[in-house]
Amino acid sequence: MILLVLLLAAAGSGHAHSVRGQERNGACVCEVNSSVWAFPVTKYDTVTKLLQNCEESLQLLQKQTVTSAKTVLAMEATLNNVKQRLEKFQYLNNQGLYNTLHLKQLGQEIQQLYDTVNTLHTEKEAWRIRTELRKFKKDVDKMYKDKIFNLETVREKLRSLNNRVQTCRTIPQDFRSSCSQRTMKNISAPVVTKLNPFSSSYIAGAWGHDPGLNGEETYWIQPLANSHMLGITVRFYKTYEDFLAAKNYKDEVVANSYTHSNAIQGPGTIVYKGVVYYQCYYKPDICAFDLKTKQVRRLTLPDAGFNNKFPYCYYSCFDWTDINLSADDKGLWVMYATEANHGNVVVSRVNTEGFNITHTWKTRLFKRSATNAFMVCGVLYATRYINTYKEEVFYAFDTTTGMEDNTLSLPMEKVAAGVANLHYNPTDMRLYMYNGGYMLAYQAYF
Numbered sequence: 001m002i003l004l005v006l007l008l009a010a011a012g013s014g015h016a017h018s019v020r021g022q023e024r025n026g027a028c029v030c031e032v033n034s035s036v037w038a039f040p041v042t043k044y045d046t047v048t049k050l051l052q053n054c055e056e057s058l059q060l061l062q063k064q065t066v067t068s069a070k071t072v073l074a075m076e077a078t079l080n081n082v083k084q085r086l087e088k089f090q091y092l093n094n095q096g097l098y099n100t101l102h103l104k105q106l107g108q109e110i111q112q113l114y115d116t117v118n119t120l121h122t123e124k125e126a127w128r129i130r131t132e133l134r135k136f137k138k139d140v141d142k143m144y145k146d147k148i149f150n151l152e153t154v155r156e157k158l159r160s161l162n163n164r165v166q167t168c169r170t171i172p173q174d175f176r177s178s179c180s181q182r183t184m185k186n187i188s189a190p191v192v193t194k195l196n197p198f199s200s201s202y203i204a205g206a207w208g209h210d211p212g213l214n215g216e217e218t219y220w221i222q223p224l225a226n227s228h229m230l231g232i233t234v235r236f237y238k239t240y241e242d243f244l245a246a247k248n249y250k251d252e253v254v255a256n257s258y259t260h261s262n263a264i265q266g267p268g269t270i271v272y273k274g275v276v277y278y279q280c281y282y283k284p285d286i287c288a289f290d291l292k293t294k295q296v297r298r299l300t301l302p303d304a305g306f307n308n309k310f311p312y313c314y315y316s317c318f319d320w321t322d323i324n325l326s327a328d329d330k331g332l333w334v335m336y337a338t339e340a341n342h343g344n345v346v347v348s349r350v351n352t353e354g355f356n357i358t359h360t361w362k363t364r365l366f367k368r369s370a371t372n373a374f375m376v377c378g379v380l381y382a383t384r385y386i387n388t389y390k391e392e393v394f395y396a397f398d399t400t401t402g403m404e405d406n407t408l409s410l411p412m413e414k415v416a417a418g419v420a421n422l423h424y425n426p427t428d429m430r431l432y433m434y435n436g437g438y439m440l441a442y443q444a445y446f
């Protein structure tokens with residue numbers, strides 16, 4: 001008997017089987033059980049279900065991929081938008097806010113401040129500031145020796161010392177009247193709401209009330225044309241009744257054309273004691289147009305940002321608002337921002353007779369975080385956007401004490417989103433706002 005071994009592969013088992021055979025009539029005869037090749041129905045069903053689940057998973061993954069692709073595009077668009085917005089603040093890095101401190105320049109500023117302290121009339125305060133300056137200089141020298149720099153802390157200290165010096169330096173006694181200690185407590189609903197007499201398309205401009213040098217009360221309106229940027233005329237009304245009726249007015253021309261060097265740029269205009277003060281065309285300068293003599297004087301603001309470098313922004317930037325003027329019972333003020341102060345608001349007091357800057361304070365209010373600012377009793381107030389029909393006074397800086405308050409919450413009703421001009425008049429204690437082509441006035445309460 002010849003034994004043969006037949007190796008068969010059983011379907012689904014993956015094993016070989018041995019089968020014994022016998023030789024009969026010259027042939028190999030063997031018996032094979034075919035049940036080992038029976039079709040694996042159960043396992044087939046299991047594999048089928050796995051395939052179905054896999055197909056559903058693939059479909060779900062495909063949907064997630066499509067959704068993710070859309071999300072990535074949206075995220076990319078948002079990132080590009082953020083990058084564009086951050087490009088405006090590149091000056092912060094260029095000017096060394098995040099780089100090594102320019103110690104030589106800082107030392108010069110400290111020395112200039114030290115020289116100014118020697119002119120102070122208040123000996124007690126001057127002695128305190130000198131002591132702090134000496135300690136401050138030692139700290140800076142130690143930073144230079146140890147090569148450890150902290151620009152923001154040092155600049156903040158220098159800003160604080162500078163403000164204290166400015167507060168004490170040759171300030172007239174009338175400047176420190178009781179008015180400086182009075183903080184605005186509330187603002188009324190608009191007591192005047194009137195569309196400007198030119199057109200609803202004039203969404204940028206300024207208006208107000210000027211008692212004049214001789215007590216001759218006048219109401220004035222200064223619209224901006226040419227992309228809401230430039231102006232050459234100021235309209236005057238002799239009485240409040242004429243203003244309301246839009247009659248008996250006189251248009252004063254301050255420049256021959258919109259491109260003249262004395263043309264008005266931006267809505268920061270104010271009329272104060274018979275003189276129109278405004279930013280000069282394409283310059284960081286203040287122009288003063290005398291309504292009687294028709295002559296123009298100019299005053300340059302050192303390092304002031306202009307041409308939309310530091311406009312008021314918050315929710316949405318209002319173009320050409322780099323420089324704006326305000327007046328109260330203390331005199332004329334100008335607000336702007338500088339690179340040296342990292343885009344924060346700088347407020348300067350202007351001597352109208354000699355037409356020069358007498359004092360300058362540096363605040364910690366980032367100008368682009370506000371929608372406008374104005375002066376009341378030597379206190380700088382700033383507003384921010386709440387919604388289309390509501391504004392809020394949220395910040396105050398007292399030039400008399402150097403103290404800041406960012407906890408204010410004084411609401412102001414309005415009729416449009418953008419605030420072009422806002423200033424205070426000490427005669428009637430009203431705030432005057434130019435808002436979306438409308439002229440609004442509010443009563444201030446102390």
